[in-house]
Amino acid sequence: MSESKLVARDVRMAFGGVVALDRAGVEVHPGRVSGLIGRNGSGKSTLFNCLTGFLKPTAGTIELDGRDITGHAPHEVMRAGIARTFQTPRIDFQTTAREAVLCGLFPRVRHGFLSSLLGLPHALAEERAMQREADAVVERMRMDDWAALQVNKLSMGRVRSVEVARAIAADARYLLLDEPAAGIGRDEMRVLADEIRSLAERGIGVLLVEHNFSLIRMLCEDVTVLDTGAVIFKGTPDEARRDERVMQLYLGTAAAGEAA
Amino acid sequence: MSLFGSRPNTWIMAGVGALACAVAPLNPVWLDSVILTGILALISLSAGLSFGQAGILSMAQGAFAAIGAYATAVCSTRFGLPAWAGLALAIALPSALAWGLARMVTRMPELAVALATLALATLLEIVARNWDAVTGGYVGIAGIPPVEGFSVGWRFNILVWVFVLLAVLAYENLMRSAHGRALNIVRHDRTRAMADGIAVAPLLSAMLATSGAMAGAGGWLYAHYITYMSPGSLDTHASISALLMAVVGGAGYILGPVLGTFLLNLLGKLLPAQEAQGLFYGGALILILLVAPAGLLGWLQALADRRTARRARATSNAAAPAAPAGPAAQAGREADNPARAAEPAR
Amino acid sequence: MLEYAFRGLLNGTVYALLALPMTLFFTTAATVDFAVGAYALLAAAVATAIPGPVGVLAGLASALAASSVMAVVYVLLKRTSEGGIRVALASFGLSLAIASIVLMVWGTKPFVRQTFMTMLEFGGLRVNPQGLVNVAVSVALVGATWLVLQRTQLGRMMRAAAVNAQGAELAAIPVIGVQCGTLLAGGLLGGTAGLLILHSSGMDFTASLGLTFIGFAAAIIFGIHSPLRCLAGGLAIGVIEALSAGYTSGMVTSMLPSAFMLVVLLSGQLRAGRYSGDRP
Numbered sequence: 010m011s012e013s014k015l016v017a018r019d020v021r022m023a024f025g026g027v028v029a030l031d032r033a034g035v036e037v038h039p040g041r042v043s044g045l046i047g048r049n050g051s052g053k054s055t056l057f058n059c060l061t062g063f064l065k066p067t068a069g070t071i072e073l074d075g076r077d078i079t080g081h082a083p084h085e086v087m088r089a090g091i092a093r094t095f096q097t098p099r100i101d102f103q104t105t106a107r108e109a110v111l112c113g114l115f116p117r118v119r120h121g122f123l124s125s126l127l128g129l130p131h132a133l134a135e136e137r138a139m140q141r142e143a144d145a146v147v148e149r150m151r152m153d154d155w156a157a158l159q160v161n162k163l164s165m166g167r168v169r170s171v172e173v174a175r176a177i178a179a180d181a182r183y184l185l186l187d188e189p190a191a192g193i194g195r196d197e198m199r200v201l202a203d204e205i206r207s208l209a210e211r212g213i214g215v216l217l218v219e220h221n222f223s224l225i226r227m228l229c230e231d232v233t234v235l236d237t238g239a240v241i242f243k244g245t246p247d248e249a250r251r252d253e254r255v256m257q258l259y260l261g262t263a264a265a266g267e268a269a
Numbered sequence: 270m271s272l273f274g275s276r277p278n279t280w281i282m283a284g285v286g287a288l289a290c291a292v293a294p295l296n297p298v299w300l301d302s303v304i305l306t307g308i309l310a311l312i313s314l315s316a317g318l319s320f321g322q323a324g325i326l327s328m329a330q331g332a333f334a335a336i337g338a339y340a341t342a343v344c345s346t347r348f349g350l351p352a353w354a355g356l357a358l359a360i361a362l363p364s365a366l367a368w369g370l371a372r373m374v375t376r377m378p379e380l381a382v383a384l385a386t387l388a389l390a391t392l393l394e395i396v397a398r399n400w401d402a403v404t405g406g407y408v409g410i411a412g413i414p415p416v417e418g419f420s421v422g423w424r425f426n427i428l429v430w431v432f433v434l435l436a437v438l439a440y441e442n443l444m445r446s447a448h449g450r451a452l453n454i455v456r457h458d459r460t461r462a463m464a465d466g467i468a469v470a471p472l473l474s475a476m477l478a479t480s481g482a483m484a485g486a487g488g489w490l491y492a493h494y495i496t497y498m499s500p501g502s503l504d505t506h507a508s509i510s511a512l513l514m515a516v517v518g519g520a521g522y523i524l525g526p527v528l529g530t531f532l533l534n535l536l537g538k539l540l541p542a543q544e545a546q547g548l549f550y551g552g553a554l555i556l557i558l559l560v561a562p563a564g565l566l567g568w569l570q571a572l573a574d575r576r577t578a579r580r581a582r583a584t585s586n587a588a589a590p591a592a593p594a595g596p597a598a599q600a601g602r603e604a605d606n607p608a609r610a611a612e613p614a615r
Numbered sequence: 616m617l618e619y620a621f622r623g624l625l626n627g628t629v630y631a632l633l634a635l636p637m638t639l640f641f642t643t644a645a646t647v648d649f650a651v652g653a654y655a656l657l658a659a660a661v662a663t664a665i666p667g668p669v670g671v672l673a674g675l676a677s678a679l680a681a682s683s684v685m686a687v688v689y690v691l692l693k694r695t696s697e698g699g700i701r702v703a704l705a706s707f708g709l710s711l712a713i714a715s716i717v718l719m720v721w722g723t724k725p726f727v728r729q730t731f732m733t734m735l736e737f738g739g740l741r742v743n744p745q746g747l748v749n750v751a752v753s754v755a756l757v758g759a760t761w762l763v764l765q766r767t768q769l770g771r772m773m774r775a776a777a778v779n780a781q782g783a784e785l786a787a788i789p790v791i792g793v794q795c796g797t798l799l800a801g802g803l804l805g806g807t808a809g810l811l812i813l814h815s816s817g818m819d820f821t822a823s824l825g826l827t828f829i830g831f832a833a834a835i836i837f838g839i840h841s842p843l844r845c846l847a848g849g850l851a852i853g854v855i856e857a858l859s860a861g862y863t864s865g866m867v868t869s870m871l872p873s874a875f876m877l878v879v880l881l882s883g884q885l886r887a888g889r890y891s892g893d894r895p
Contacts, residue, residue, distance in 0.1 A: 061464070087466035099461040101454070112454055116466035118447045122475040125446035126439050136446055179466060326700060373881055379700045380646060384831065388873040391828070395873075400865040505824070509707070516704065547715025548860040554708035558701050559691050 013074050014038045015060065015091060015183045015214060020069035022055050022238075028056040030066070030238040037183055037214040042205060044225040044246065045218045047235035053218050054096075057233065060216070061093045062086035071267060073183075088116045092181035094172040096188045100214045102161035106171045108150060109160060111143040113175030143178065150204065156227055166197025173204060183214040190221040202227050222246075234258070275445070278523040282437040285527070286430035294423035304422070304494060305532045307429035311487035313526035314436050314479035320512065322444065322518030323476050324456035325374065326383040330484045331508030332390040332404065332594035335498075337488030342410040342498045343403060352493055359489035360482045367481030371474035390505045398476040398500040409499025416493045431492055433527070436483050440523050443479075449607040452476055484511075514552050519556045520565025528565055552576070619861040620854050627744035628753035629815070632808035633830030634845035635760055636801030641839050642777035644794045646699035649706040650685055652826030653713035654678040654781020654802050655809030659818055660717045662810055663726045674813075675806045682802025685709055686795040693791060710823055718820045727817025749811045753846075756804065760842040772798070777840075805830075825872065832875040 014220055015037040030052045037043050047053045050224035058064040060071055062083040071079045092113075100109055112261070117139070124132035147156045150170060160168060176184055186205070190198050198221075205228055209215055213255050217223050225232055226246045234242040234255050242248075242255050249255045273280050285309075293303035316330045340362050341355025369391070374382050397404045404410065407557025419425045443449045455462045455469055462469055492498050510533070511526075533553060537546055559566035628671035636651045650667070655678070662674035688705050692698065775783040776790045784790050812818055818826070833848035852875060859868040 029571075063460075065461070082468075083460075084466050084468045085465035093464055095461075095464070097463070100460050101457045112450055112465055115447055117450055122443075122448050122472070122479075125448045126443050126479060128438070128442035132446060141449060175465075181396060377880065377883070380703055381880045383700070383703065384647070387876055388828070388877040388880070391873040392870055392877065395870050399864075453805060509711070513708070543720040545715060547711040547718070549715075551708035551710070551712030551715065555688060555705050555712075558705045558708070559688065560697075561697060562698070562701060567808060 013182075013214075014072075015074075016072045018062055018069075018070050018072065020056060020059055021180060022052070022059060022064065026236055030059070030069075031237060032069070032237060033240055034069075035216065035233045035240075038217045039214040040209055040212045041230050042209050042215040042217060043133070044229035044232035045216060045235065046222070046225060046232060047225070047248075050237070051235040052238040053235050055238075057093070057185060057216075057218055060086075061091060061185060067087075069252045075263045078188045080260060083241070087179070087181075090171075090180070090182040091178035091185065092174055092183070093185040094169070094181060094187055094189060096191060098168050098172055100160050100168065100172065100175075103159060105157055105159055105186060106131050106163065106167070106174075107147055107156040109171050110146050110152075110156075110174045110178050111139065113146075113178035116179040117142075142172050146174055146178045164193075164197065164201060165195040169197075169201060170204060173201075173208075176185045177208060179214065181213065183216070184208060188220060189217070189223045190219060198224060205208060213263070226250075262264060272542075273382060276438065276441050278441045278586060279434065279438045281524060282434050282527065286434050289430055290423070290427050293426055297422070300422050300426060302535060304426050304429050304522060304536055306530055307426070307433050308487050308490045308494070309507075309511065309514065309534055310527045310530040311429075311433055311436055311490070311504075311510040311516075312484050313530045314433070314440065315483035315487070316508075316512045317515035317518075317520045317523075317526035318443075318483070319480045320515060321522070321525065322449065322456060323452045323473060325371075325473065325477065326379055326512070327386045327477070327480065328383055328505070328508050328512055329370075329386040329390040329393070330511045331481065331505060332393040333367060333484035334479045334488035334491065334507065334511075335393065335500075335503035336363045336366065336581045337485030338492035338498045338503055338595065339397065339404050339488075340485075341489045342413050342492050345493075346410055346412055352414065355492075356486070359485045359492075361485075362468075363481040363485035363488070364478045365481075368478040369472050372470065374477075375470050375473045383548055385510070387505065394500055394504050394529070402489040404498075404500070407500065409497060409502070411497045413492050413496045415496065419493075425494060429494075432486055436486070437523060437527070437533050441481070443522060448472065448475075506599045510550060513554050517553055517564055519566030519568075521563060522566040522570075525564050525566045532565070569609050616858070616861070619840050619857045621742070621856035623775070623852055623857030625742075625749055625853070626815075626857060627833075627850035628750045628832045628846070629755055629808050629811045629848040629849070630829050630852055632804050632811070632837040632851030633826055634833035634849050635757065635804050636705050636797070637831050637834035637841055638839050638842060638845050639760070639773070639797040640794070640801060641834070643773055643780075643790075643797050644689075644699070644702070645780075646702045647706065647831065648682075648685060648693050648798060648801055649703060649827050650681065650710040650713065650823075651801055652823040652828075653710040654864035654885060655812065655826050656717055656807030656818065656820065656823045657681055657713055658806035659722050659726045659813035660820075662813060664721070671810055674810050675803060678806025678809065679799060679802045681709070682805070683712055686798045689795060689798060690791060702764055710827065714820060714823045715843070721820070722837075723820060725819040728814050743815070745811075745814050746868050752807065752811060753849075756807065757842050757846045760800075764842065768775050769793075784859065826870045828876060832872045832879070835879045837874060 018033070018034045020030050020033045021028070033052060033056050035043065035045055035056065045053050045056065049242055055064065059066045061083050062085065065080040068080070070077055073091065078086060078089060118135065120132040121128070122133050148235055152170065152174065155163065155167060160171065164172070173186070174190070187203055193201065202224060205215055217225065217229060229246055231244065232246050232249050233240055234249060236258055271567035275288050289307065293300045294323035312334050315333070316327060319325045319327045326407060337420065340358040340576050343356040344350040344358055345352060374385060377385065398407055408558030418565065419428045451462065451467045451472055452466060454467060455472060459469055488503060491503060495502065511530065514533050516529070517533060518527065519525030533550060537549055540546060540549055557564060633651055633655065636648060640646070640648050658674035658678040661677040662670040664670070665673045685706055689702055689707070692705060693704055742811055764773060770786045771795050772783070775786065775788050775794045780790050829852065833852050834845055836848040836851060837844040852872065856871050859871060
């Protein structure tokens with residue numbers, strides 16, 4: 010019996026002689042927000058990429074709802090229901106926000122290339138449905154006011170929201186966010202946190218990779234701490250704050266987070 | 270959405286094509302030029318689709334057309350099959366080759382793709398020049414019969430422009446669909462495409478197969494018009510010209526290649542000397558790359574955008590500078606937003 | 616067979632000269648100057664028109680002039696975009712334009728000049744002394760390039776620009792200047808190659824692209840990164856081409872440069888884009 014979750018288990022990642030991950034693991038459950046933190050070079054991005062198919066682990070497994078998806082290609086992982094954002098937004102700045110959301114709907118396309126080419130009725134019908142769906146997502150994410158603006162005219166916070174919207178447009182069940190708070194101010198961070206919280210309420214499992222401990226504290230029910238590729242702590246954010254090893258790593262950062 | 274608004278490029282093409290069919294027959298020289306322009310436009314469209322939308326710089330479109338031309342030439346002269354049977358083969362063969370090529374080419378950076386396709390085109394040309402048994406070698410194949418029912422000049426002209434129109438329609442259908450958007454994403458950022466759930470390799474294969482088919486159709490038309498096919502007819506020079514025309518007109522725009530073909534081909538005919546063609550084409554390419562990298566249509570769109578922006582600034586008050594990015598509707602001269610490419614890739 | 620191989624080596628050294636500009640420009644600017652073959656053609660054409668050593672100088676000068684046009688275009692293009700592909704396309708346009716000019720001015724007749732009347736004999740091998748001149752000139756130029764790269768300030772700047780253009784700029788290295796310099800050097804090298812070919816097998820107005828191909832193929836066969844590899848690549852292609860001319864058909868021989876190029880490209884030599892594992 011497999012419960013619904015996304016799990017990385019005993020993942021080892023070696024690049025030549027360098028071991029980036031050593032028996033690392035993390036779990037993401039539907040409806041819960043989990044955190045993954047660590048210093049630069051701790052391997053959290055590597056683990057992130059293993060989870061999303063951008064890297065094939067040297068050893069270990071990635072399981073989605075009981076199914077082994079280790080080493081599957083990124084687009085397959087996405088279609089299986091795992092969406093991701095990028096730390097530096099990867100988005101065509103010339104498109105509008107709504108277009109970006111529309112692009113996220115691709116995995117739901119049923120008709121084929123040839124049908125599009127020939128303009129077959131079912132393809133056209135599906136396209137119309139997609140356009141309506143994009144509008145629905147825009148409305149749900151409360152982006153209506155600025156959805157028609159070009160992405161290069163948006164603030165960073167809004168760009169992040171667009172990325173999140175694009176990721177969930179495809180009906181992903183798990184959303185993996187790569188440092189979404191980077192480069193945005195406090196107000197926008199609150200907006201982002203609200204968005205993430207409402208996603209979790211709708212049953213999506215969220216994994217938050219973050220430097221910003223306050224966001225982690227705001228949102229995450231549990232947090233995994235990595236250091237030099239290994240898991241050194243698993244627990245709630247409050248417990249993490251009290252753990253000596255974790256605080257030693259984050260001495261400076263945590264203090265700044267507290268003061269902020 | 271209005272009928273025009275959903276497929277503006279197709280309607281414009283229909284208008285242009287109708288004009289071409291009405292005016293050209295008035296003068297036999299014009300007729301010949303216009304027919305050849307149509308055929309070249311078809312090949313150029315295939316180059317534009319590949320480069321402008323997917324970032325795959327294929328310099329082998331002339332070779333694909335040549336394969337189509339030879340296929341139908343052999344079918345009709347050696348096996349006595351009707352031209353339409355040749356069409357099926359003329360579309361299928363280059364399409365299959367392009368599909369196979371895609372598998373190899375999709376992982377390579379732009380420049381490498383350009384060089385690899387150019388090398389391939391050269392190889393194919395050499396093969397054509399030497400494979401006496403099939404292509405007639407150096408001498409080529411003569412006596413290709415015209416298409417039944419379209420042997421008269423002005424009728425064939427109509428056939429040519431119908432083909433061009435169908436190609437533009439298919440192109441526009443594609444760019445208005447999720448697959449077209451996916452192609453643009455792939456061109457822009459492959460990692461992004463993968464994260465969007467796009468299977469890049471099959472998509473590019475399908476796109477290249479389509480462009481191969483378009484070029485093959487162009488070759489079919491060519492063979493049945495000139496009634497003679499040789500290695501020199503649709504050679505690397507033709508491949509390069511097709512690409513140039515697409516870039517000059519604006520590779521990212523559906524009608525860019527058509528515009529580019531009209532300009533370069535027709536203006537080229539006005540040149541004092543045939544030899545100066547290379548100078549004209551090369552010079553035009555350099556000029557466009559320097560002055561209007563997104564091609565003529567790109568330049569026109571930039572002008573239009575500036576005017577809209579200026580007008581928006583003038584009419585809006587000091588408050589919110591939220592310029593409504595409404596459709597910069599310049600009578601569909603550009604394809605719709607997803608196909609709007611600001612530059613023909615890096 | 617030895618004779619073929621030997622002849623191939625002689626031809627190959629000239630190919631190395633065509634390959635050098637490719638290497639230099641690609642490593643410093645990450646793109647290709649397609650007009651190298653055209654520079655060769657232009658030099659040969661001009662030198663045919665003007666007899667004697669003045670012709671040789673005029674040929675080189677014209678090749679240099681052509682490459683300076685490319686340099687200007689390059690600088691202008693760099694202002695507006697990153698586009699390596701645009702530079703390549705522009706060089707393509709230039710190549711077409713130059714070939715067209717040659718055609719217009721000189722027509723379709725081939726360019727060839729024989730300077731040496733008697734052949735030398737080396738233990739059973741008949742060698743045209745021109746071949747030795749070719750080898751001498753080519754090896755000297757390859758060697759000189761290598762020396763410049765390894766031992767001079769200019770060479771250090773070029774290598775810095777090749778490894779990391781942005782870093783080099785920050786270190787006050789005039790990267791654009793270096794890149795233009797390699798373009799101009801390409802003009803001279805291509806021109807020299809053209810002159811050598813003029814005095815050997817000759818060429819006609821259609822030769823420009825073919826020569827560019829050979830140059831590029833020779834440059835990438837062993838890795839596009841160093842002048843010495845150009846020499847090796849040129850020699851390899853020369854020998855294989857000569858052997859092929861001797862033992863197989865003309866068709867196979869003419870296919871060699873393109874086939875080489877295709878194989879090497881498909882094997883991923885030019886691969887630039889990849890994500891380095893950690894952050895896609």
